[in-house]
Amino acid sequence: MTNIAFIGLGNMGLPMAKNLLGANHSVFGFDLSPDARGAVVGAGGQAFSTVAEAVADADVVVTMLPSGVIVRSVYEGDEGIFASAKAGALMIDSSTIDVATARSVCAAAADKGFDMVDAPVSGGVGGAAAGTLAFMVGGTAEAFGRAEGVLDPMGAKIVHCGDSGNGQAAKICNNMLLAISMIGVSEAFNLGKALGLDDQTFYDVAANASGQCWSLTSYCPVPGPVPTSPANNGYEPGFATALMHKDLGLAMEAVAGVGANTPLGKHAAEIYAEMNDAGHGGVDFSGVIKRLAGEL
Numbered sequence: 001m002t003n004i005a006f007i008g009l010g011n012m013g014l015p016m017a018k019n020l021l022g023a024n025h026s027v028f029g030f031d032l033s034p035d036a037r038g039a040v041v042g043a044g045g046q047a048f049s050t051v052a053e054a055v056a057d058a059d060v061v062v063t064m065l066p067s068g069v070i071v072r073s074v075y076e077g078d079e080g081i082f083a084s085a086k087a088g089a090l091m092i093d094s095s096t097i098d099v100a101t102a103r104s105v106c107a108a109a110a111d112k113g114f115d116m117v118d119a120p121v122s123g124g125v126g127g128a129a130a131g132t133l134a135f136m137v138g139g140t141a142e143a144f145g146r147a148e149g150v151l152d153p154m155g156a157k158i159v160h161c162g163d164s165g166n167g168q169a170a171k172i173c174n175n176m177l178l179a180i181s182m183i184g185v186s187e188a189f190n191l192g193k194a195l196g197l198d199d200q201t202f203y204d205v206a207a208n209a210s211g212q213c214w215s216l217t218s219y220c221p222v223p224g225p226v227p228t229s230p231a232n233n234g235y236e237p238g239f240a241t242a243l244m245h246k247d248l249g250l251a252m253e254a255v256a257g258v259g260a261n262t263p264l265g266k267h268a269a270e271i272y273a274e275m276n277d278a279g280h281g282g283v284d285f286s287g288v289i290k291r292l293a294g295e296l
Contacts, residue, residue, distance in 0.1 A: 001025055004150065005058035007051055007074060007081070008095070009036035012121070013064035015128040016094070016154045018043045020062075022131075023153035030054035051077075052084035060090045060150050068101035075105050082112050090146045091116035094135070098250050099165045099172070100257065106139065106164035115143035118164060119151060120171040124239050132156040136174075138167035172254060175247040179268040179285070181215040186289035189222050200224055221286040230284035241288070242281030245272045 002025045006017040009031035017027050017040055027045035030053075031037055037047035048054040051074060055061050061081055065071050071093060075081045081091065091114050093105065102118040109116035117139030127133045134157040137144055144160045151158050161170045188211065192202040203225035207217050220226035230238040237243075248269035255262050275283075275291045283296070290296035 002150065003028065003057055003059045005030070005055040005061045005085075006040070006045075006064075007031075007054060007061065008064040008066075009033070009040055010064065010066075011125050012094075012128045014039055014043075015125070016062070016064065016133070017045060019128075019131045019153045020150075021045055025150075025153075028054045028058055050079065051081060052079045055081050055085045055089070058085065058089055060092065061085055062092045062150070063095060065093075065095040065097075067095075068097035071095050071097050072101055072105055076108055082108065082114070085114070087113065089114060090143065090150070092119050092147050092150060093117070094119045094121055096120045096171055096247060096250070097168060099168045099254055102138070102168045103165035115140070115146055116164070117143045117147045118167040119147065120167050121155070122171065122174065123155075124237075127156075128154070135159065136161050136167040136170040138162060138164050138169070140164075168250075169254070172247055172251040175244065176251040176262065176265045176268065178215065179244055179248055179272060180264045181213050182219070182221065182286055183268055183271060183288055183292070185211075185213065185215045186221050186286075186292050189289060190293050215286075219286055221289040230286055231289075235284045235287035235290070237282070238284035238286065240281060241272060241275050241283050241285050244285040245269075245276040245281065248272055 004020055004025050005028045007030050009017060009029050014036060017029055021027050021044045029037060029040035029045050029047045030051050041047050091109050106116045117137050119135045119137045121133040121135055123133040131154055133155040135151050135155045137160050148158055161167050189199060199222045220229045221231050223231045230236055251265060252269050280296055287296060
C-alpha cells in the first residue's frame with residue numbers, strides 16, 4: 001500500500017483516483033470543488049482542504065490539472081507541492097500542458113531533490129473509469145521505474161518516451177495526427193455521400209483498404225458502422241472539441257518554438273478553433289464532419 005496524494009479530482013482525476021483506491025493504495029485527495037472532495041471520500045479515500053495538507057504524508061503525488069499555468073502554481077507556489085511534500089516523494093503530472101512548462105517544472109523538481117515525470121494520458125473519461133488509459137511518460141529511467149507501478153492500476157499501456165517533457169511531446173503529436181485523420185475521414189464520407197455512396201458501403205470499402213485508420217474503424221464519424229462511436233449518441237463526447245482545440249493550441253505553440261513545418265496540423269487547428277469559437281466546444285471532436293458539411 002502506498003500513500004498517494006491526488007490533486008485535481010475532475011472528470012479524469014476522480015476515476016483515476018478511484019482506480020488507485022481499488023488497487024489498495026491510500027488516496028489523499030484535493031480539489032477546489034467540495035463535491036469532488038466528497039466523491040473521493042465516498043470512494044474510500046481521504047480529502048483535504050489544501051494542497052499542502054494533502055501532500056504532507058504522501059509517498060507519491062499525482063496531479064491532473066487544466067493548464068500549464070495552474071500546474072506551475074500548484075507545484076511551485078509558496079504552499080504548493082514542492083514546499084510541502086516530504087523528502088523523497090515522487091511527482092507524477094498527468095495534466096496535458098505545454099512542453100516547455102513540463103520541462104521547467106520537472107527541472108525545478110530535480111533542483112529540490114524530487115523525482116518527477118510528466119505522464120499525460122490518452123483514452124478519455126471512459127478509459128479513466130475503466131483503468132485502460134495510455135500513459136506517455138517523460139523523465140529519467142529511475143523516475144519512470146518508480147512511476148510505472150503507480151500508473152499501472154490506471155492504465156493499460158505505459159510508454160517511456162524519454163527525457164522530461166517528452167510525454168507531453170508525444171501527446172500533442174498524437175493528437176495533432178488524430179485531428180488531421182478525423183478531418184480526412186470526415187471529408188471522405190461527405191464527398192462519398194455527395195457522389196451517392198452509402199455510408200456503410202464506403203465504410204466497408206475504406207475499413208479494408210489503404211484508407212483504414214483509427215478515426216474510421218474505432219471512432220467512425222457517421223452513425224451506423226461503429227455502434228460505440230459518439231456519432232451514434234448525438235456526438236456527445238467522448239473527446240470534446242474544446243479539448244481537441246486546447247491540444248492543437250499546444251501543438252501549434254510547440255511548432256512555433258521549434259520551427260517545424262506542419263501545414264495540415266495548422267489547418268486542423270484552425271478548423272477546430274472555428275468550431276469551438278462557434279459554440280460547439282461541447283460536441284465530440286468527430287462532430288467536425290457536420291461542421292465541414294455546413295450542418296453545425
